[in-house]
Amino acid sequence: xxxxxxxxxxxxxxxxxxxxxxxxxxxxxxxxxxxxxxxxxxxxxxxxxxxxxxxxxxxxxxxxxxxxxxxxxxxxxxxxxxxxxxxxxxxxxxxxxxxxxxxxxxxxxxxxxxxxxxxxxxxxxxxxxxxxxxxxxxxxxxxxxxxxxxxxxxxxxxxxxxxxxxxxxxxxxxxxxxxxxxxxxxxxxxxxxxxxxxxxxxxxxxxxxxxxxxxxxxxxxxxxxxxxxxxxxxxxxxxxxxxxxxxxxxxxxxxxxxxxxxxxxxxxxxxxxxxxxxxxxxxxxxxxxxxxxxxxxxxxxxxxxxxxxxxxxxxxxxxxxxxxxxxxxxxxxxxxxxxxxxxxxxxxxxxxxxxxxxxxxxxxxxxxxxxxxxxxxxxxxxxxxxxxxxxxxxxxxxxxxxxxxxxxxxxxxxxxxxxxxxxxxxxxxxxxxxxxxxxxxxxxxxxxxxxxxxxxxxxxxxxxxxxxxxxxxxxxxxxxxxxxxxxxxxxxxxxxxxxxxxxxxxxxxxxxxxxxxxxxxxxxxxxxxxxxxxxxxxxxxxxxxxxxxxxxxxxxxxxxxxxxxxxxxxxxxxxxxxxxxxxxxxxxxxxxxxxxxxxxxxxxxxxxxxxxxxxxxxxxxxxxxxxxxxxxxxxxxxxxxxxxxxxxxxxxxxxxxxxxxxxxxxxxxxxxxxxxxxxxxxxxxxxxxxxxxxxxxxxxxxxxxxxxxxxxxxxxxxxxxxxxxxxxxxxxxxxxxxxxxxxxxxxxxxxxxxxxxxxxxxxxxxxxxxxxxxxxxxxxxxxxxxxxxxxxxxxxxxxxxxxxxxxxxxxxxxxxxxxxxxxxxxxxxxxxxxxxxxxxxxxxxxxxxxxxxxxxxxxxxxxxxxxxxxxxxxxxxxxxxxxxxxxxxxxxxxxxxxxxxxxxxxxxxxxxxxxxxxxxxxxxxxxxxxxxxxxxxxxxxxxxxxxxxxxxxx
Numbered sequence: 032x033x034x035x036x037x038x039x040x041x042x043x044x045x046x047x048x049x050x051x052x053x054x055x056x057x058x059x060x061x062x063x064x065x066x067x068x069x070x071x072x073x074x075x076x077x078x079x080x081x082x083x084x085x086x087x088x089x090x091x092x093x094x095x096x097x098x099x100x101x102x103x104x105x106x107x108x109x110x111x112x113x114x115x116x117x118x119x120x121x122x123x124x125x126x127x128x129x130x131x132x133x134x135x136x137x138x139x140x141x142x143x144x145x146x147x148x149x150x151x152x153x154x155x156x157x158x159x160x161x162x163x164x165x166x167x168x169x170x171x172x173x174x175x176x177x178x179x180x181x182x183x184x185x186x187x188x189x190x191x192x193x194x195x196x197x198x199x200x201x202x203x204x205x206x207x208x209x210x211x212x213x214x215x216x217x218x219x220x221x222x223x224x225x226x227x228x229x230x231x232x233x234x235x236x237x238x239x240x241x242x243x244x245x246x247x248x249x250x251x252x253x254x255x256x257x258x259x260x261x262x263x264x265x266x267x268x269x270x271x272x273x274x275x276x277x278x279x280x281x282x283x284x285x286x287x288x289x290x291x292x293x294x295x296x297x298x299x300x301x302x303x304x305x306x307x308x309x310x311x312x313x314x315x316x317x318x319x320x321x322x323x324x325x326x327x328x329x330x331x332x333x334x335x336x337x338x339x340x341x342x343x344x345x346x347x348x349x350x351x352x353x354x355x356x357x358x359x360x361x362x363x364x365x366x367x368x369x370x371x372x373x374x375x376x377x378x379x380x381x382x383x384x385x386x387x388x389x390x391x392x393x394x395x396x397x398x399x400x401x402x403x404x405x406x407x408x409x410x411x412x413x414x415x416x417x418x419x420x421x422x423x424x425x426x427x428x429x430x431x432x433x434x435x436x437x438x439x440x441x442x443x444x445x446x447x448x449x450x451x452x453x454x455x456x457x458x459x460x461x462x463x464x465x466x467x468x469x470x471x472x473x474x475x476x477x478x479x480x481x482x483x484x485x486x487x488x489x490x491x492x493x494x495x496x497x498x499x500x501x502x503x504x505x506x507x508x509x510x511x512x513x514x515x516x517x518x519x520x521x522x523x524x525x526x527x528x529x530x531x532x533x534x535x536x537x538x539x540x541x542x543x544x545x546x547x548x549x550x551x552x553x554x555x556x557x558x559x560x561x562x563x564x565x566x567x568x569x570x571x572x573x574x575x576x577x578x579x580x581x582x583x584x585x586x587x588x589x590x591x592x593x594x595x596x597x598x599x600x601x602x603x604x605x606x607x608x609x610x611x612x613x614x615x616x617x618x619x620x621x622x623x624x625x626x627x628x629x630x631x632x633x634x635x636x637x638x639x640x641x642x643x644x645x646x647x648x649x650x651x652x653x654x655x656x657x658x659x660x661x662x663x664x665x666x667x668x669x670x671x672x673x674x675x676x677x678x679x680x681x682x683x684x685x686x687x688x689x690x691x692x693x694x695x696x697x698x699x700x701x702x703x704x705x706x707x708x709x710x711x712x713x714x715x716x717x718x719x720x721x722x723x724x725x726x727x728x729x730x731x732x733x734x735x736x737x738x739x740x741x742x743x744x745x746x747x748x749x750x751x752x753x754x755x756x757x758x759x760x761x762x763x764x765x766x767x768x769x770x771x772x773x774x775x776x777x778x779x780x781x782x783x784x785x786x787x788x789x790x791x792x793x794x795x796x797x798x799x800x801x802x803x804x805x806x807x808x809x810x811x812x813x814x815x816x817x818x819x820x821x822x823x824x825x826x827x828x829x830x831x832x833x834x835x836x837x838x839x840x841x842x843x844x845x846x847x848x849x850x851x852x853x854x855x856x857x858x859x860x861x862x863x864x865x866x867x868x869x870x871x872x873x874x875x876x877x878x879x880x881x882x883x884x885x886x887x888x889x890x891x892x893x894x895x896x897x898x899x900x901x902x903x904x905x906x907x908x909x910x911x912x913x914x915x916x917x918x919x920x921x922x923x924x925x926x927x928x929x930x931x932x933x934x935x936x937x938x939x940x941x942x943x944x945x946x947x948x949x950x951x952x953x954x955x956x957x958x959x960x961x962x963x964x965x966x967x968x969x970x971x972x973x974x975x976x977x978x979x980x981x982x983x984x985x
Contacts, residue, residue, distance in 0.1 A: 155180035192263035364390035371560035444838030446482035480512025484519025518553025531557035555590025588630025656717030667727030674735030729764035766799030801836030808845035866894035
C-alpha cells in the first residue's frame with residue numbers, strides 16, 4: 032500500500048502557507064492532492080494519456096490477483112503488448128515499466144501462488160522485463176525469471192530481442208555475472224554497492240532473511256541464452272557487446288556460426304584488437320576463432336596473416352592451398368616471404384611451380400627495390416659528406432679526417448646509406464686498386480669487406496661476383512669479411528643455387544677463429560627463419576664441442592637461434608642447455624655467455640607458455656649470473672610483442688633489486704679491514720640480468736600502443752631511480768620500442784640522455800636515436816645528430832656512434848625499415864626481432880663488443896632490414912602504377928558506420944614509400960587488390976563492374 036503522509040502544522044509566518052491560503056487550497060495529504068490534480072505520487076504531472084495508461088496497468092495488476100483464472104491470459108497478453116509497444120526517449124524509462132515499478136514485489140508474490148502452466152511462463156517473462164527496474168536491489172532478477180519462463184513453457188520462448196535492445200543488454204550483463212558466480216564463485220554482496228540511505232530501503236524490500244537462491248537452469252541453458260542475445264546484438268550493430276558476452280561465457284568460438292557477410296568484418300577487427308589485451312590462452316583462442324571466421328568467408332590474406340601470428344605450420348599450409356585462384360596464391364606467397372616463413376612449409380622442395388617459388392623466395396626483391404629507388408629518384412649513390420653535412424656542423428676545431436676510427440665509421444655509414452642499391456662509390460664502384468678496405472686496419476678491414484654484403488643486399492646474382500674476389504685475399508680479416516658479406520647479401524632471399532651454403536659450410540671447421548665465426552654468423556644471417564635441418568647438423572656439434580672457445584660456441588648458438596627462430600626446437604634447446612651446465616665457471620664468466628643464452632631464447636620467440644619446462648631447467652644452472660640472464664632472455668622472447676601486462680610487471684620487479692656495484696664493494700671492504708673487522712659477505716651478484724629485463728619490457732610492450740606508452744613512463748622512472756646498469760639499458764629499450772618510428776617525445780628524451788654524465792648512457796642513447804630514426808631521413812633527428820657530432824668531437828667513441836646513428840637514419844636513403852611489425856602492424860617478423868635483439872645486446876657492454884674488435888656485429892641488423900614500400904603488380908607480376916591515397920592510419924575498431932581508415936592523406940602513384948604509422952588505399956575503383964592490406968607487393972585485378980559503370984556515367 033502506498034504510504035500516506037500526515038498533514039504537518041506549519042507556522043503562520045511560513046511563506047508556503049501564505050501562498051496556499053491565497054490560492055484557497057485545502058490542506059490535504061500529498062497523494063490525495065496529486066490524484067485530484069492528475070499528478071503522480073512523486074509530484075510529476077501526468078497527461079490524460081499517461082493517466083489512462085497508469086489506470087489500465089493497475090487494473091490489469093488487480094486482475095492477476097483475482098481468483099478467476101480465465102482473466103489471467105488476456106491480462107498478461109495486454110500487459111505484454113503495452114510493454115512492447117511503449118516508446119521512450121534514450122534517457123527515460125518506458126512508462127509501463129515506470130508505472131508498474133511499485134507493484135513489482137506484489138506481482139512476485141502473486142507469481143509464487145500460481146501453479147505451473149503456460150500462463151505462469153508468460154507471467155515470468157513479463158516479470159523478467161520488470162526486474163530491470165529492480166536490478167539495484169534484487170540481483171540478476173531479469174535472468175532468473177527468463178530462465179524460469181523457459182522451464183515452465185512447453186514451446187520455445189520468443190526471442191529476447193522482442194523486448195528491446197535495453198532488455199538484451201541487461202540480460203547479457205546478468206548472464207556474465209551469473210556465469211562468474213557459478214564457475215568462479217565470485218558472488219558479491221549487493222548491499223556493499225548501495226549508499227547508506229539506500230540500505231534501509233533495501234532492508235524493507237527484503238522481508239525474508241537473505242538466502243542463497245538455488246541456481247535455475249544449467250550452464251548449457253545460460254550458454255544457449257547467451258547465443259540468442261549475441262545473435263540479436265550482432266544484427267543490431269553491437270558486435271563488440273556480442274563478442275564480450277560470449278567471451279565471458281567462454282564460448283567465443285561459437286560466434287563463427289553467428290556472423291554473416293555484413294558482420295564478420297567488424298567482429299574480426301574487434302577480436303584482433305582485443306588480442307593484445309587478453310591473458311593466455313584467451314589471446315590464442317581469439318586468434319583461432321578469427322581465423323575460422325576469415326576462412327569461412329574466403330578472406331585468405333587475413334586468414335594467413337593470423338596463421339603466421341600463431342606460427343602454426345599446419346594452418347599456414349592449409350590456408351596457402353585453400354584458394355583455387357593462382358593469383359591469390361601468389362599474393363599469399365608474398366605475405367609469407369615478408370614474414371620469412373620457410374617455403375618448405377607450403378611447397379615441397381622439388382616443386383615445379385616456379386612462379387610461386389619465386390614469390391616465396393623473394394627472388395625479385397632486389398630488382399623491385401631498385402626500380403622503387405629509381406621512381407623515388409634516390410638511385411644515385413650518396414657520399415659520406417651527403418650524410419654528415421659537415422658544413423652545417425659549425426665546428427671550430429678540425430680533426431684528422433683520415434683517422435682509422437673515422438674511416439671505420441665511414442665504412443658503416445656508407446654501407447647503411449647505400450644498402451640494397453649496390454652502387455656505392457667506396458666499395459662496389461671503387462676504382463681498381465683504390466678500395467676503401469685498405470684504408471682500414473685489422474678488424475676494420477673485416478667490417479669494410481663485410482659492408483659489401485649490405486650495399487649489395489638481396490642481390491644474389493651480381494653481389495656474389497663482387498664479393499668473390501675478396502674470398503681469395505691473403506689477408507685473413509678481408510677474407511673473413513667476404514664470408515660475412517656472402518651471408519649478409521643472402522639475408523631474406525632464397526635461391527636455387529644455395530650459394531651461401533656452398534661457400535660458407537667448408538669454413539665452419541676452419542682453424543682460424545675469425546674465419547670460423549664469420550662463416551657461422553654468415554650462415555645464420557643467410558638462412559634466418561628457414562629452419563633447415565642440414566644447418567642444424569652442421570652447427571650443433573660446434574655448440575656442443577667443449578674444446579672450442581666460448582666465442583665460437585656462442586656464435587654457433589646465435590646462428591642456430593636465427594635459423595630456427597620461434598620454432599622451439601627441442602634438440603637445439605637440449606644441446607645449448609647442456610653446454611650451459613657443463614662449461615666451467617670461468618668460461619661462463621666471459622662476456623659471450625649472454626649470446627649463448629640469446630641463441631636459446633630466440634628459439635622461443637612468441638611461444639609464450641611453451642617455455643615453462645625450459646625455465647625450470649635454467650634455474651638448475653650453477654652459475655647464478657648466467658642462469659638469471661638466460662631466464663630473463665627466454666621469458667621476454669617468449670612474450671615478445673604480446674603486450675602482456677603481467678610479464679611487464681614481472682620484469683619490472685627484477686629491476687627493483689639494488690645490487691652494490693663492485694667498486695663500492697671494494698671500497699667498503701677496505702674500510703672494514705682498516706677497522707679490523709672480518710668480512711664474510713657473499714660475492715657481488717652480477718647485475719647484467721637487470722639490463723636485459725629493461726630491454727625485455729620494451730620487447731613485450733612494443734606490439735601494443737597503450738602498453739608502449741605506459742612503458743615509456745616506466746623507463747622515465749627507471750632512469751631516475753635505477754642502478755647504473757639499468758640506466759645504460761633504458762635508451763636501448765626506447766630504441767627498441769619505437770624502431771624506425773621517430774616520435775617526437777622519444778626523440779626529445781633520447782636527446783636529453785645523449786648528454787648524460789655517464790658516457791655509457793650517452794653512447795647508448797645516441798645509438799638508440801639511430802634505431803628510432805632508422806630509414807626515416809628525419810630532418811629533426813639529423814639536426815640533433817649534427818649537434819652531437821660537434822659536442823663529442825673530442826670523444827672518439829661517442830663520435831663513432833654518432834656517425835653510425837647518422838648512417839642508420841639515412842638507411843637505404845630513407846627507403847628501408849627495421850621495425851619488426853608489418854601488414855598494417857598486425858604481424859611481427861621473428862627474424863627482425865632476432866636481428867634487433869642481437870645488435871642491442873652488444874650495446875649492453877659496448878666497450879667489449881662494438882667499440883672493441885666486434886663492430887661488425889652492427890651488421891646483425893640485416894635480418895630486420897626490409898623495404899618500406901607499396902608496389903602494385905599486374906597479373907604477370909610486373910610493376911603496375913596506379914593512384915593510391917597515403918595517410919596516417921586511423922583505428923576504426925568498434926566505430927559506427929564506415930569511417931575513413933586514413934586521415935590527412937595525399938594522393939600518389941605507386942610505387943610509394945610508407946611510413947611506420949601510415950596506411951594506403953586505392954584511389955580508384957578500377958582495380959581490386961588481392962590483399963586487404965596495401966603494403967609490400969600487392970597484385971591487382973581489373974574490377975569487372977568498372978566498364979559498365981563507365982557506360983552508365985556516359
